[in-house]
Amino acid sequence: MIRSLVVAVAAACLPVSVLAASSTCGADALGTSRTLVLKREGAAYGTEQHGPLPLKPGEVVLTFDDGPRAESTPPVLTALADQCVKATFFMVGENMVKNPDLARRIVAEGHSTAMHSLNHRNMSQLSESEQRADLKANQDAYSATLGTAAPAYRFPFLAESAPLLSELKAQGVTVMSVDLGIQDWLPDQTADILTARLLSQLKLKGGGIILMHDGQDITAASLPQMLKALKDNGYRVVHVEWEK
Ligand SMILES: [Zn+2]
Numbered sequence: 302m303i304r305s306l307v308v309a310v311a312a313a314c315l316p317v318s319v320l321a322a323s324s325t326c327g328a329d330a331l332g333t334s335r336t337l338v339l340k341r342e343g344a345a346y347g348t349e350q351h352g353p354l355p356l357k358p359g360e361v362v363l364t365f366d367d368g369p370r371a372e373s374t375p376p377v378l379t380a381l382a383d384q385c386v387k388a389t390f391f392m393v394g395e396n397m398v399k400n401p402d403l404a405r406r407i408v409a410e411g412h413s414t415a416m417h418s419l420n421h422r423n424m425s426q427l428s429e430s431e432q433r434a435d436l437k438a439n440q441d442a443y444s445a446t447l448g449t450a451a452p453a454y455r456f457p458f459l460a461e462s463a464p465l466l467s468e469l470k471a472q473g474v475t476v477m478s479v480d481l482g483i484q485d486w487l488p489d490q491t492a493d494i495l496t497a498r499l500l501s502q503l504k505l506k507g508g509g510i511i512l513m514h515d516g517q518d519i520t521a522a523s524l525p526q527m528l529k530a531l532k533d534n535g536y537r538v539v540h541v542e543w544e545k
Pocket of ligand 1: 366367421457458
């Protein structure tokens with residue numbers, strides 16, 4: 302608690318660029334072990350639906366969907382900062398428009414960002430023209446908020462559709478599925494339940510892209526325990542970024 306407070310006070314005094322480059326965490330922190338920089342190309346990753354990322358056994362990639370959300374995204378960012386880990390946020394376009402400063406804070410704190418549709422409709426249930434319009438509106442919301450083009454996309458509900466897959470490929474946008482999830486969208490979850498599920502899934506898969514939701518209060522509340530469990534069990538965090 303004291304260390305968190307000191308880090309928070311120190312953080313408030315530092316410009317963002319210094320913050321991103323500095324390491325205020327000690328050896329007891331989880332930390333980011335390496336950064337994997339992907340090309341801006343129409344590749345697709347995540348063994349739920351595609352091939353794996355080039356990860357070694359025991360390496361994990363932290364991903365968060367459905368934000369930015371005013372109630373739950375800030376505590377997620379705090380938990381990540383406390384452990385010096387970087388993640389990837391797949392943001393819903395309408396939530397970016399609603400919380401632009403929060404979207405920009407995610408980038409300023411060194412995390413990578415990507416798209417997760419305009420308002421979380423199931424693409425596989427929309428017409429082809431509706432899917433293309435949704436992607437265009439999602440891209441417009443992203444670039445209007447962050448000033449850059451989104452490098453990657455994750456389908457809502459992981460419900461991929463052939464027309465949008467080919468559109469994303471043609472545009473050189475990476476599709477990111479997942480290797481494992483913690484089902485944090487189920488009702489009546491607790492930190493113990495989510496942590497146990499995370500560890501059992503990791504034991505099964507050996508590592509990979511982890512799907513979590515910064516739109517969920519329980520995920521934000523459980524993240525410190527889950528990150529500690531990753532550290533205690535020897536998993537190493539890889540931060541996925543894209544070429545500028
Ligand atoms: Zn989602």
